[in-house]
Amino acid sequence: MTKARLVITAVVLEGRTPAEVAKTYGVSRSWVYELARHREEGESALEPRSRRPRTSPRATPAEVVALIVELRARLSQQGLDAGPETIVWHLEHHHDVQVSRATVARILHRQGLVTPEPKKKPKSALHRFEASLPNETWQSDFTHYRLTGGTDVEILTWLDDCTRKAIRVAAHPRVTGLIVVEQFRRAVAEAGIPASTLTDNGMVYTTRFSGGRGGRNGFESGLRRLHVIQKNGRANHPTTQGKVERFQQTLKKWLRAQPVQPVAIADLQRLLDHFVEHYNHHRPHRSLPHRSTPAARYDTLPKALPGTTRDAQTHTRIRHDRIDTSGVVTLRIAGRLHHIGIGRTHARTHVILLVADLQVRIVNATTGELLRELTIDPDYQPQK
CATH class of the missing domain: 1.10.10 (Arc Repressor Mutant, subunit A)
Structure with a gap:
């Protein structure tokens, strides 16, 4: 001075x-x-003056900020994920508001609704492994839960590895080998036979650590009859079944947030059925492309089959893309780029292309709606 x-x-x-x-x-x-x-x-x-501009024409409107804060509070109260990605999804699909994830994160931080964790390991440092098709691998595990009154029960889950869809979730006084076999059969009746399963090394799943006494259990024998590959995680290494473990954490958080806690196992099962419906069909999943729901992604993609291998001469692939502003999506086949017209009404829509040689199906990545099915002409491909 x-x-x-x-x-x-x-x-x-x-x-x-x-x-x-x-x-x-x-x-x-x-x-x-x-x-x-x-x-x-x-x-x-x-004295030094603030360099903040007098007006900010591009600032987020106050009503949008209030809506973001309201969504955060509502989702948290319901025991659901309330992160920036989920809020962005709800703004786009339920309120027709387009806001970036970074903007939502800044607003939550400015409102004091999140606590920065700079020491937390970034997602890029993790090695993620997932199946490429639905029913390629089902993960299973069971967790303990205490009813109102102190009665302990167990919740058994079957989860699709690729889409995170909850195939079957059921509560039992105690999970036994017979119950695992029964619930697996019911899951198969609902969703088809998976190509493989991934579980821990509990005795209800495998007898590999029983010293050879008794041979295979009922679950192992059933998988062998159906030609389903059985995979088991390493001992004392639960992160191998990380997807189903994370699902159980989300489920328990939601159960604790319910205003009326279950007294009997039937009450708990009704809550589980309600949660599975919401989780599969109405809740965007952060790990899925375009934040789609598990059911939409599961219904969209072709299903893997047990004991079968694809024809080595057939070139199959799955491609994620977005329709451009002119209503066209591009696909390269045999070194040539083909322009496939979908329609301007679907401009900027995220899509999934299911390609088997020259056969192409184009579906909405969020809703699973089939937008176009065609056979590519290698020489000339009309857009319409």
């Missing part, structure tokens, strides 16, 4: 010109012209 006073004194008392003073003391003319402000405001003019 000493130099500022020196400059002002030189102009006011000595009567020197601002240009001369600026040159003498090595400051800019604009700074010297702050003298006018000093004459109007006095000593306070020498």
Whole structure:
């Protein structure tokens, strides 16, 4: 502040010109012209001023900020995920509001609704493994839950590895080998036979650590009859079954948030059925492309089959893309780029292309709606 006073004194008392003073003391003319402000405001003019603009035309509207805060509170109260990605999904699908994830994160931070964790390991540091098709692998596990009154029960889950769809979730007084076999059969009746299963090494799933006594259990024998590959995680390494473990955490968080806690196992099962319906069909999953729901992705993709291998001569692939503003999506086949017209009404829509040689199905990545099915012409592909 000493130099500022020196400059002002030189102009006011000595009567020197601002240009001369600026040159003498090595400051800019604009700074010297702050003298006018000093004459109007006095000593306070020498204090640093905020550089914040008077107006912010591109700032998020106040009503959108209020809606974001409301969604955060509502989702958290219901025991559901309330992160920026989920809020962005709800804004787009339920309120027709387009806001970026970064904007939502800044608003939540500014409102004091999140606590930054700079030491937390980033997602890029994790090695994620997942099946490429539905029914390629089902994960299973069971967890303990205490009813109101102190009765302990167990919840058994079958989860599709690729889409995170909850195939079957059931509560039992105690999960036994017979119950695992029964619930697996019911899951198969609902969703088909998976190509493989992934579980821990509990005795209800495998007898691999029983010292060879008793041979295969009922679950292992059933998988063998259906030609289903059985995979088991390493001992004391639960992250191998991380998807079903995470599902159980989400489920328990939701159960704790319910205003009426279950008293009997039948009450718990009704809550489980309600949660599975919401989780599969109405809740966007952060790990899925375009934040789609598990059921939409499961219904969209072709299903893997047990004990079968694809024809080595058939080139199959799954491609995620977005329709451009002219209603066209592009696909490269045999080194040539083909432009496939979908329609301007679907512009900017996220889609999944299911390609088997020249056969192409284009479906909405969020809803699973079939937008177009065609056979590619290698020589010339009309857009319409």
